[in-house]
Structure formats: C-alpha cells, structure tokens
Amino acid sequence: MTEKLYLADSYLKDFTAKVVEAEGIILDRTAFYPASGGQPADLGKLFHGDEGLDVVHVEKSGDKIAHILKESSLEMGNEVIGKIDWDRRYKFMRFHTSMHLISTIVLQKYNSFITGNQIGLEKSRIDFNLRDYDKEELLSYVDEHANNLIKKGAEVKSYFLDREEALNIPFAKRLKTDSLPPGEKLRIVEIEGFDREICGGTHVRNLSEVKEIETLGLRSKGKDNKRLEFTLKGKDR
Numbered sequence: 001m002t003e004k005l006y007l008a009d010s011y012l013k014d015f016t017a018k019v020v021e022a023e024g025i026i027l028d029r030t031a032f033y034p035a036s037g038g039q040p041a042d043l044g045k046l047f048h049g050d051e052g053l054d055v056v057h058v059e060k061s062g063d064k065i066a067h068i069l070k071e072s073s074l075e076m077g078n079e080v081i082g083k084i085d086w087d088r089r090y091k092f093m094r095f096h097t098s099m100h101l102i103s104t105i106v107l108q109k110y111n112s113f114i115t116g117n118q119i120g121l122e123k124s125r126i127d128f129n130l131r132d133y134d135k136e137e138l139l140s141y142v143d144e145h146a147n148n149l150i151k152k153g154a155e156v157k158s159y160f161l162d163r164e165e166a167l168n169i170p171f172a173k174r175l176k177t178d179s180l181p182p183g184e185k186l187r188i189v190e191i192e193g194f195d196r197e198i199c200g201g202t203h204v205r206n207l208s209e210v211k212e213i214e215t216l217g218l219r220s221k222g223k224d225n226k227r228l229e230f231t232l233k234g235k236d237r
C-alpha cells in the first residue's frame with residue numbers, strides 16, 4: 001500500500017520516498033495525487049542522483065499509486081525525491097474546493113444532486129440532476145452566494161471518522177455514482193460552518209484562497225441532467 005501524503009498535507013510540494021516496485025514505479029509514499037474523483041493527476045519530477053525524471057501521469061492501482069514516467073531508469077530500493085508541479089496542483093485545489101461550495105449551494109436551494117464532475121486548468125464542470133429552475137437566476141444565485149462565502153472565508157479541514165458515523169452525516173456522500181473507498185474510516189472534508197462531505201481529494205486550507213469564481217453557463221446534457229461550468233477569477237487565475 002502506498003502512503004498517501006497528500007491526504008495529511010495537501011500543501012506538501014516535495015518529499016522523499018523509496019521505490020518498492022520498479023514496474024509501474026510504486027513508491028512507499030507519495031505526494032502525487034492520482035487522477036480520481038474528477039481531479040486530474042499531478043505532474044512533476046522524481047529525482048534520483050543527478051537525474052530528474054518527468055512524471056507524465058499518476059494513477060491508482062488497487063491500494064497503490066503508480067507514477068508513469070516519460071523514461072525510467074529506477075530500480076527497486078532506489079531513494080527518490082519527488083517534486084510536484086505546484087502551480088497546477090494549487091489550481092486544482094482551488095477548483096476542487098469551489099466544487100464543494102457550489103454543489104452545496106445548488107443542493108440547498110434546488111435540492112439537486114451531482115451526477116458527475118470534472119476539474120480542469122481553465123474551467124471545471126459539475127453535472128446536476130436539475131428540474132425546476134430558471135437558468136439565469138440559478139447562475140447569478142451561485143455567483144453571488146459562492147463569492148460572498150469566499151470573501152468571508154472559512155477554514156477547510158479534513159479528518160477521518162468511523163464509516164457509519166460519516167455515512168450518517170446528511171448529504172455527506174454527494175456524488176451518487178462514486179464508489180466509496182473500503183475500510184473502517186472515511187475522510188470528511190469540512191468547510192467550517194457550511195458543509196461536510198466524504199472526499200479523498202486535495203483542498204485549500206481556507207475558502208478565501210479560492211479568491212473568486214465565475215459561472216460560465218448551464219446547458220442540458222439529457223432530460224434532468226444539466227452541466228454547470230465555472231472558472232476562477234482574480235490574481236493567479
């Protein structure tokens with residue numbers, strides 16, 4: 001099993017680790033987030049001696065995490081230093097945290113659930129099973145409420161709870177299609193005073209780090225399925 005360093009500290013940018021399987025480049029521990037839950041994989045480098053090896057993809061492989069390298073000369077037992085592409089990851093963290101915020105705003109006002117989501121570098125999308133709504137009203141409602149909450153700021157924290165306790169939190173399992181990881185504990189991500197969700201992703205520490213969001217539109221993707229797109233605004237967007 002790979003120790004997932006990003007779960008304890010999503011701000012960890014570099015780390016040391018040991019290669020435990022050369023096939024698929026499995027490390028004993030990693031800060032590289034594997035593509036999952038609509039969040040793309042981290043990119044970056046693994047350094048071994050004088051060599052810097054490009055990580056071009058990261059994916060889950062059972063309870064392990066595989067690092068796909070452009071070229072690899074690594075062998076079992078090698079010590080490496082990993083460095084993630086921080087600008088890319090931090091953007092994903094801001095988008096991902098916004099996603100919690102927007103999905104809760106839409107859930108509370110329209111009683112609508114998420115059917116899918118995808119984070120990108122320029123924009124992200126959330127699909128909802130929406131029925132009764134006015135498009136312009138919904139979009140301006142989301143912009144206004146999300147940005148008010150971002151401006152006020154709130155601590156975003158994560159912790160593990162017993163599986164049953166986590167599943168008893170109303171709406172903690174937001175994405176109906178997503179399967180939960182096995183085990184006795186589930187990870188909760190809480191926007192203090194606002195929302196608690198079961199999630200294994202990476203988030204900013206405070207909502208204020210999102211800075212500002214802007215909805216880009218809402219379009220139909222089927223009978224009850226509507227796709228909301230949004231982007232990040234402000235400096236370093």
Ligand SMILES: [Zn+2]
Nearest residue numbers: 096189199201
């Ligand atoms: Zn999350």
